[in-house]
């Protein structure tokens with residue numbers, strides 16, 4: 001009996017990205033876990049003031065959990081904080097930025113889709129936000145990293161239609177075509193948002209030199225907003241497609257997925 005019980009327990013490392021009250025004192029948590037991707041678990045009695053688990057299950061806390069297999073959802077049996085991230089809950093602006101990253105990841109991945117790189121990317125992004133790094137850069141770096149590890153890295157250096165290298169002029173970013181489109185080929189996707197030369201410079205610098213390189217550009221708010229909008233439309237297009245798991249797996253196997261935990 002003891003052995004059977006042990007087999008039904010599992011350990012995981014996770015970041016709290018959502019929660020929903022259930023019944024009198026319970027709560028369902030949505031977690032991005034390192035081991036199993038996005039999962040939903042239940043914590044019993046966690047809304048009681050006496051709950052010892054509650055402080056470890058705050059929004060954006062990175063924690064180590066012990067889970068017991070339940071009929072529908074696994075049940076949290078113990079929780080321990082690894083990184084608390086209090087700034088992301090006390091500062092409304094930072095809470096919004098952290099929520100953006102969590103929601104983007106949640107919407108673009110399936111439940112139980114194993115993506116340890118996505119977990120790493122989210123953890124890294126939240127810690128940069130908590131450290132006060134410019135959110136508009138941190139989040140665009142996150143967007144680009146997420147597109148890449150899901151197998152939808154945009155082509156940034158050549159027109160995706162005519163394959164000519166892009167020159168310093170206003171081009172457009174097409175979600176449907178998977179990258180930048182030159183003005184001669186723009187007819188191929190008229191809905192693609194235009195990106196100025198400075199906007200493209202920001203995107204390419206994020207791609208090539210990571211966050212540290214992009215920070216030296218000091219983009220003004222207009223450029224930051226333009227790139228934010230272009231990436232949002234790119235993400236919207238991805239949401240409309242089937243995020244086929246084999247494609248993700250292939251991207252990882254082919255080494256298209258960058259390593260996180262460093263600056264890139």
Ligand SMILES: [Zn+2]
Nearest residue numbers: 159162182185
């Ligand atoms: Zn072209």
